[in-house]
Amino acid sequence: MAHGPKPGFTRWLYTTNHKDIGSMYLWFSFAMFLLGGCMALVIRAELFQPGLQIVQPEFFNQMTTMHGLIMVFGAVMPAFVGLANWMVPMMIGAPDMALPRMNNWSFWILPFAFAMLASTLFMEGGAPNFGWTFYAPLSTEYAPPSVTFFIFSIHIMGASSIMGAINIVATILNMRAPGMTLMKMPLFVWTWLITAYLLIAVMPVLAGVVTMMLMDIHFGTSFFSAAGGGDPVLFQHVFWFFGHPEVYIMILPAFGIVSAIIPTFARKPLFGYSSMVYATASIAFLSFIVWAHHMFTVGMPIAGELFFMYATMLIAVPTGVKVFNWVTTMFRGSMTFETPMLFSIAFVILFTLGGFSGLMLAIAPADFQYHDTYFVVAHFHYVLVPGAIFSITAGVYYWLPKWTGNMYNETMGKVHFWMAFVGLNVTFFPMHFVGLAGMPRRIPDYALQFADFNQIASVGAFLFGAAQIVFLFNVIRTVRGGRKATDEVWENPQGLEWTVPSPAPYHTFSTPPVVR
Amino acid sequence: MLMGLKRLFAFLTISAIAPQLFAQETAQKAEEGVERWGVNMTQGVTEVSRTTYDLHMLIFWICVAIGIVVFGVMFYSMWRHRKSKGYKAAQFHESTLVELAWTIVPTLILVGMAIPATKTLYDIYDTKEADLDIMITGYQWKWKYDYLGSDVTFFSNLSTPRAQIDNQQPKTANYLLEVDEPLVVPINKKIRFLITANDVIHAWWVPDLAVKKDAIPGFVNESWTRIEEPGIYRGQCAELCGKDHGFMPIVVKAVPEDEYHSWLDDRAAAAAKIKELTNKTFTFDELYERGKKVYESTCAACHQVKGQGVPGAFPAIAGSKIATGAMDGHLSMVVNGSPSNPAMQAFGAQLSEVDLAAVITYQRNAFGNNMGDTVQPIDILNFKNK
Secondary structure, eight states, rough: OOOOSSSSSSHHHHHHOHHHHHHHHHHHHHHHHHHHHHHHHHHHTTTTSSOOOSHHHHHHHHHHHHHHHHHHHIIHHHHEEEEEEEHHHHHHOOOOOSSSSHHHEEEEEEEEHHHHHHHHGGGTSSSSSSSSOOOOTTTTTTTTHHHHHHHHHHHHHHHHHHHHHHHHHHHHOOOOOHHHHHHHHHHHHHHHHHHHHHHHHHHHHHHHHHHHHHHHHHHOOOOSGGTOOOOOHHHHHHHHHHHHHHHHHHHHHHHHHHEEEEHHHTSOOTTTHHHHHHHHHHHHHTTTOGGEEEGGEEEEEEEHHHHHHHHHTTTTTHHHHHHHHHHHHHTTTOBOHHHHHHHHHHHHHHHHHHHHHHHHHHHHHHHHHHTHHHHHHHHHHHHHIIIIHHHHHHHHHHHHHHSSSSOOOHHHHHHHHHHHHHHHHHHHHHHHHHHHTTSSSSSOOGGGGHHHHHHHHHHHHHHHHHHHHHHHHHHHHHOOOOOSSSSOOSOOSSGGGGSSSSSOSSSSSSSSSOOO | OOHHHHHHHHHHHHHHOOOOHHHHHHHHOOOOOOOOOOOSSSOSSSHHHHHHHHHHHHHHHHHHHHHHHHHHHHHHHHSSGGGGEEEOOOOOOOHHHHHHHHHHHHHHHHHHHHHHHHHHHHHHHHOOOOOEEEEEEEEEEEEEEETTTOOOEEOOOOOOOOOHHTTTOOOOTTTTOOOSSEEEEEESSSSSEEEEEEESSEEEEEGGGGGEEEEOOOOEEEEEEOOOEEEEEEEEEOOOOOGGGGOOOEEEEEEEEEHHHHHHHHHHHHHHHHHHHTSSSSHHHHHHHHHHIIIIIIIIIHTTTSSBBBBTTBBOSSSSSTTEEEEHHHHHHHOOOOOOOTSSSOGGGGGGGGHHHHHHHHHHHHEEEEEEEEOOOOHHHHHHHH
């Protein structure tokens, strides 16, 4: 079993090892996270006070668009795929992913997709400037020429996601160790299995919608052009049929990570395992029948409006069950508060706050006042930053000692946590206020009554950005050395990944373990 | 782009040194009449806006109550059940009864929310039996209002001076929320809005009326309002519609009914007067002066005040082949729009013949184009009728 990795760059280029690929996904995601973050800081710097100081509206719109696209497709999704690559085989006792070569390709086409997307910033007419939701006809008839490159890069990202998802499904369904029944799998594996099905279902829809755009722009069709007998609202329906499951793709794996961390640091088994699985499946199912709540003001018939309102409100039930289960897991535990636990607790609290604003947004008549304001921006940043980003961060701190064999610096971890926690609340909480007071989304300049809270939000954003540098520093230090971690790393954590040595050998579970 | 980075760097340096300086500046700029630190939705001036506000507060307080219970348990647990206090972990991990309870109880709470929400929604959707119909059309980046059943129709443009946006002048109280021509409506009448768009999707939103509807090319959406108090209500476009999405505000002026009727008559008379002017022959200077005004309110958003355009997005007027070419080509471009680029709209339907003649004359003679020719309103009319 002494097969080590090849030395040098070709190790990474040719690798079929799930651990190498997982690491590459995570590093790539972090690079994109910093890039998208810098764009967010350009946005926040411009919005520091009323008037145009730093960028012109054209460039501002490119920043909002690219920030959204890079964070969604470049930061959050690859990070979860990276964690899945690293952890799923180790959690189910498999030697590697089911389709290792495709795994290599799923990763390696991503840098090309994002290089193509980023290159649009330097093209004449600028980068995509029509928002990450790229509503037609703004993104077709009125788009800059670079829109074609954007379409192709979305195609490539979609291909990568679909291949990654097929790989995860195949791995989970075929490669579990003897005795590892479905209802014995760790929740992270469960949530990723369900997420992978969501990806397989909706990524082709995204590919479809950008292909329809491509036809409209270059081949004279009129899918979305009213002048040619097409329908701009069709675009929104098709887009959100992808888009809503997509936002759950960005949160379900987070549920899995937190469900692994909280029991470990509460020293108590996860409460309500089976209801957690059912809740995840219910959320996944419901995510397919709520897409039009993003379009309440589009002028749907009232029957449609009511259906989507009720279905959206229903999502609160399984999500609530999960939150109650996490809280009950903590209840009467024996808790310690290491960095992964801090991030997980912040996840539960702040994700729930985002859930509350989501419930408010679900109420269609009230949504007429919230829609396309900063209240929406506050809502989805509360479920994406402390939701997706914090859970990824928690997962990295939790498993990093297993990956590297070294403990991270706990003090630095706590500094990172508190900076990020304070920074994100200072940034996004005031956005609820300006949104309710009437500030629309995606505007480069605003009326004077929004000035004070925007100024506060901008300060918080720079604090949050600075926190990530501490994180990067801590991770690099841990990779290079530090106090040796034990095989178990934490106090009696549950799961097969803790039965292998730290750092995890290049090949694990060449002989399948037996799960009782 | 590099320039932007440079300015960003300079800005960051300055803001690091003197954040208090900025705060003061904002405070000075915020004139009287700006409501600062607003944290909640407006109650508005219509029955629907008040119902919406009440619904919003109801859901909010329900969320607060749930939050207090859930986080209360959580914080209590974090305080009491710590390893550092020597607390020993219990090992329970399921309870069918409890899990059923917290599935069923939230469902019942949701039913309680859904009932008032459904009622309100039915109310908002009832656009029947209106006293007055107004057609609202979204354009990049202005609103057009047609009073159906009368000849009154006009565009409503942002009136905040460019110098305020570029920080060369102090900002006034209604910065970015002021227009040259507000929408004037009577109070206590049911007004139906028919909302559509000419180019991309916009959304017409006035918080005080609780009306927000997308304006979509090829669709006509309906909404309605009945305003109870005279006053000026401000809103903004709420759907990303391109470069100046943040610069197309909405101002609704609600007035008593008699005042509304006299205003409507004045507008109709003014429209007739403009029609008469079509037959007048203007001097070069008259055209040039008027054209400058029209250019700055209508063309400058894309082609820029000095006519230099934006490379890769909007062609320059200065030295352009069209503005320094044959008159017919120039007329066709302005009146009918560009056949290849939808961003260049057909202004024949948007501007009066007088304004068209003025702005074309201005374009041919400003920015160093110096063609020396003029075009009269009657020529425009003949061109349209060709």
